[in-house]
Amino acid sequence: MEQVAFIGLGNMGFPMAGHLANRGYEVVVYNRTTCVAQRWVKEYGGTYKLTPAAAAAEADLVITCVGNDEDLHAVLQGGDGVFSAMRAGSVLVDHTTASAQKARELAEFAAIKGCGFLDAPVSGGQLGAEQGALTIMVGGEAGVFKQVESMLSCYAKTIRLMGPVGAGQLTKMVNQICVAGLLQSLAEGLHFAEQAGLDVEAVMQVVSQGAASSWQMQNRYQTMLDGKFDFGFAVKWMRKDLRYVLDEARKQGAQLPVTALVDQFYADVETMGGADWDTSSLIQRLRCR
């Protein structure tokens, strides 16, 4: 595989596509806002196209990294979408955090075109994308996975096949479930410490040594204390992910009471003007009452 089409040059896709170009692959990009694609070509070489179909027409591997299910429909299944032009024998890898149902639907569309499909949501954030150190959770067939694994390693430190199509999305959902309640409990702990008049930094230094410790505690308590939320993973994206989580839980018959509650708390944060704040901003909701 030599030519890659990369669809979606957001905070994540822009550096990811860059890693592919730097590794010597021929990269053709498409982005909804064309000036971003032009900026990418200026930085990394390669070419940009004005439609997803044009970008995908000659590609061996088509990669999508867009916002949600609806964006996927637009770039893949629309009139100038990837599926209208994709070559038989090529592979589609989707890095969007989307629904498992959408992944299964896209796999069916791809099969009709004689193409392979992998759902491959990532974790590690913008920093992980820039450093080429993402974790990729993949759903799909082992044969397809082996075809593209080395190319995905351009921007990942861990790539793992989790099961059939959809398993990548379901694994990412588990990640978001664990994060949501964890962040709320950290916010409640900090809020309690503040209200009780404790030296909150000293408290965090002590409790982070034992059974309460977490990546979020170690990496977010200071910014939460400082009220700094203009970075990281935005509330609006977390709400999108939790929508897929809660829909899927309903289908699977899984009870997620705290996850559902925290989703509602994020709705409060959005009402407070925090749609673009980091997910650790749950503490602002407690402070503002």
Added chain:
Amino acid sequence: MEQVAFIGLGNMGFPMAGHLANRGYEVVVYNRTTCVAQRWVKEYGGTYKLTPAAAAAEADLVITCVGNDEDLHAVLQGGDGVFSAMRAGSVLVDHTTASAQKARELAEFAAIKGCGFLDAPVSGGQLGAEQGALTIMVGGEAGVFKQVESMLSCYAKTIRLMGPVGAGQLTKMVNQICVAGLLQSLAEGLHFAEQAGLDVEAVMQVVSQGAASSWQMQNRYQTMLDGKFDFGFAVKWMRKDLRYVLDEARKQGAQLPVTALVDQFYADVETMGGADWDTSSLIQRLRCR
């Protein structure tokens, strides 16, 4: 300080008192169930007494490590309690996880007797107590803290003065707040993964590398998958701690919606017969619906 009275030889107190004896202090013990005190003396030397007052009468340092506020009242403020016999100039250190209000009350009683007081709840569990590697969160005066710090180090790897009397208990409360919601979110993540038919061990290996990772995930996911809960920190003790947490939050004007909800979930676990199960048993409640 040479002579120590140790009141309360439970899973924690038994090895903690043992570390003091092994370090050469003269230890006099009291336990509500006398045969445990006899067993302790057989193992570590020292002497046991039949009342808290008798144990404390000659002590420079009196240490309590009992179950809750009511137990503290019984061993300290009752007819044969420590305060009826404690010498002026001695110090009382309480390792019980109790209310901050009780800590302040005991400090006042101690002051009347001319004694120092520190509230000093611990974390690290039975294993930490056995290995002498506990974390101690202390509330009280710096002068009193300095008097006893080296003795407490017999069974602690971290000892930190957090503020005035009560600050030790309040810090421990922050720890329990952070743990409660975190464990529920981990339980929801595992439950979702099970219901979705994922390879749950593979999922945990992947998500524990990033923003969802926690001590609880790393140390409890396997036993949660195995349905093994006959170890660790019991639900009934967590509920006791959360009672103090929620009472204190009401006083401080702190909102703890998820902590309060998880406390109710632990009530379900108790109804299921799980009062003595490890706190990670929240997942059983989700599985049993």
